[in-house]
Amino acid sequence: MKHQTDALIIGFGKAGKTLAPFLAQQGLKVIVVERSAHMYGGTCINVGCIPTKALAQQAHLAAQQGIRDRAVRQELYAQAIREKDELVSLLRNKNLRLVQDQPGVTVITGIASFETAHLVRVETELGSLLVEADRIFINTGAVPVIPAIPGIESSKVYTSAEILDLAKLPERLAIIGGGYIGFEFASIFAGFGTQVTIFEQGELFLPREDQDIAAEVQKVLEHKGIRIQLQTGVTQMEDHEETGLILHLSSSNRSEEWKGDAALIATGRKANTDELNLEAAGINKTARGFIQVDEKLQTNQPHIWALGDVNGGPQFTYISLDDYRIVKDQWFGSGHRTTLDRKFVPYSVFIDPPLSHVGLTESEALKQGYHVKVAQLPVTASTRARQLKQTEGLLKAVIDAETKQLLGFTMFGVESSEVVNIVSVFIRSGEPYTVLRDTIFTHPSMAELLNDLLSLILD
Incomplete structure (x- = not known):
């Protein structure tokens, strides 16, 4: 089956879900493709800003109580997970309704891949279909980078998305990577009483910040019981039923081990493009693997735009929203708005x-x-x-x-x-x-x- 549409939006992120109803209100026929029914609304709502900040708030409240009893801490954590799930479900359904209930918009759940620059195949549970579009917007976001560490496939090793569904509060958690995502999770789990250790290969703590700020952050986190080991890499992981998860570490020309219950991989994110078959559309990528765009978010194919994290810009949902504003301005505004306007992004x-x-x-x-x-x-x-x-x-x-x-x-x-x-x-x-x-x-x-x-x- 082949569908013809004015605009095809691949991915249900902030830019895409805002753009779809707007274009439909201008009289365009719009199709939105999302690979998973669990990702309506995009990364922010489902596995990013909303669930993590909900847990951060509950972890802060738990830390203020200073509870040491393991069973009580576990129940507080379990309640926080339940409340987080309820919030995410509410917002996911709300976002789906806001898009699919708009006349002129069709939502398809399936995996999209390019056949040509204008033709996209979508594999759904009911079979395959083709969508031919005049304009295409890629809004598929980013996914965690998984380093090549032997044993990393262990069921006790989680990505930032997977750990949000961790049912049991770990007593000891290792976080591999000293970036902002890792520190947010460190703060969350430490708030619930988990013994958290961060392993970072770099020499500096928070290298993007001034070192007086970084020193203050490190002091506060360590006061909360979070251990931070710089210049430390993980060379191997072992999952033992009796002793739990073992990480083999390399630090300052010596080797050591860490033993615990779980590990979080927080070593960066990459463009979520593996299934898109961008080569068939002739779309260029940057050296870092993100979709290459100009200051108006157009790819080298003038009818294709890349919005949100997938284009390699700052990975914030409010940047994705601003990407929508740039596209909107191109067609229905002055056409002057570009990414070069972003001089002071908080x-x-x-x-x-x-x-x-x-x-x-x-x-x-x-x-x-x-x-x-x-x-x-x-x-x-x-x-x-x-x-x-x-x-x-x-x-x-x-x-x-x-x-x-x-x-x-x-x-x-x-x-x-x-x-x-x-x-x-x-x-x-x-x-x-x-x-x-x-x-x-x-x-x-x-x-x-x-x-x-x-x-x-x-x-």
Whole structure:
């Protein structure tokens, strides 16, 4: 069977699920293909932002209780998993309805692969069908990288998606990889009382951050019982029924072993394109294996776009949403919006407390030739933080000494994921930092720390 459509969207991610109903409202016929009924709504809702942050909140509450009893901790964890599953199911069904109930949109569950640049085969449970489209949007996201470690196929070794369904709270968990995803899971499981050890091959902890920020994060995480071993690789894994999971480690020219219950692989993500047969469509990839796009997200095939994580941009769901805005602007706007507009993209890492940043770090600003002034303030300076009994962390601002513009901001502390959005909007204004310094904020709030932080800059 062959279907003809104006627009084919492959993948149910943030960009695709937002684009589909919009195009249909403009009178286009749209088909959305998603390989799994468990992924309606995309990575964020099903195995990314929503479930992990739900667990992070419950882990924070559990940690505040300081419960040592293993059975009680297990029940708290099990309840958190049940609540996470209920939330994900609710949002998954809601997203499906928002797309498939839109007149002009058809949702097909199956595996898509290109036959030609305009023709895509979809393998479904009921058989194979062909879709011919004038315009095609690839929104298939990214998947975990699985390193070639002997024994990694063990049932006690999990990806970031698989570990979300782990029914039993592990007493000892190894996390292989020292990136942001690994640290979020470390914080989650440590909050429920698991003994967590992170193994990272690199020399630096959080190399993307200024090292004073990284040192503060490391201090707080270690205080919560998380062990961090740098310059340590895993050479082999063994799964024994009696002794559990054994990791063979290589560190500083010596070998050692780690014994525990489970391991999480958090060594990065790659484009989810293995099943797409991109070669048949003549679509180019980058050296890192992501789909190559220009600043308007078009591939080398002008009728094909790649949106979201699959194109190698910042892997945030809000970037995928902005990809939708760029495509929308090309057809129904001025056509000026591009990825080059993304100069100040904030991010938050939901460890406990969260780490948030926007703009340049101090080291990046110095490398770019700025003469900078820097201010730092501990979170303990906040009355609100003391009320919340969450006084860990610090704030940091980087100022251009010549123009007085705020170049970058980092906050490692409670509610930083909200405060960073205020700063992000301000940086885009181009106003001198003194405007934010003198802005009136509510009291008591975490945002008012911006007044105190920026008052430390001496003109």
